[in-house]
């Protein structure tokens with residue numbers, strides 16, 4: 001083993017120096033031929049077969065693939081049937097797909113022993129015609145490597161375009177955008193990114209034969225959105241790794257469910273219902289909210305992180321604030337006596353942040369907050385809604401978490417932002 005390694009090393013140094021000693025050259029050549037691995041493809045040693053290559057033409061079925069290579073119609077039918085099996089899942093062959101035909105060395109008829117058809121970059125189907133027909137789905141060995149990328153959002157660009165410049169693969173861009181927006185779903189509205197927003201991400205890249213083809217998950221992300229910095233680190237709360245979540249730099253969980261109520265120490269004076277007798281309008285109508293009665297001036301808090309999309313007044317709602325949390329959820333807070341300082345349209349608020357104060361402006365009999373909960377543009381009863389499960393970090397885990405993220409954070413902080421390259425439009 002050491003000897004082989006020694007020769008590799010020698011040849012490396014030799015090539016590196018560009019020396020021209022024939023004696024050394026010969027020695028290396030002789031030995032490297034002995035140790036150079038056989039050329040394999042799809043796990044087959046190509047030297048031990050006659051190798052032919054072909055490509056699926058337009059309107060071909062599996063039959064067309066096989067007929068030229070000495071396979072009987074009976075065997076073709078069997079092969080097609082087995083390929084369609086759920087274990088293999090190959091029903092149609094795609095035009096343009098290159099496939100490989102392996103025949104026995106010295107067989108002048110060149111009848112196929114194996115036909116290998118790639119389903120995608122990783123998986124391939126091996127048709128074995130040696131004795132009885134067998135069809136098997138196999139996969140190329142996967143490599144997983146940790147990678148880092150960064151980027152920026154500029155005017156007339158977006159996350160997809162920024163990711164595309166780095167990943168150069170449409171599927172990987174989509175996967176990455178999904179992972180990132182998933183982590184920050186409760187913090188950043190990914191449909192409204194701004195010029196000047198920046199990101200850095202550490203992720204696993206899956207590749208076969210040196211070709212990257214998929215994102216194997218992300219492990220930490222930094223995002224600057226409207227000047228605010230967000231960190232998220234993947235962390236397992238238990239040894240078995242069953243409780244894995246993303247947490248910010250302080251150990252706060254990224255996937256935060258809503259607070260149960262927008263006011264502390266209150267009582268529900270009227271629940272959500274399709275029909276109730278309106279105390280002021282004196283008629284039956286739906287109550288698409290939950291009323292929390294509380295003394296005038298009690299702070300009203302946003303029940304989750306989000307962006308204020310309305311802070312205004314109308315005769316029914318009185319002073320009200322509406323917060324958009326993500327693509328799915330928004331919440332609305334009615335009858336306020338006034339807004340908290342700095343609360344206006346476009347402002348980012350955190351879960352638990354005071355946005356206004358209980359009052360009885362608009363159509364209200366007494367001081368209360370009417371809490372309205374929107375899901376995909378419809379008002380729903382938030383108390384009946386199931387939210388993503390939460391895995392809060394207990395205080396005792398915090399020191400080891402902080403220790404764990406420190407070097408990762410340093411690496412991320414040190415990574416420069418890759419500038420967005422504007423395409424020249426000819």
Ligand SMILES: [Zn+2]
Pocket residue numbers: 270287289290291369370371
């Ligand atoms: Zn109400």
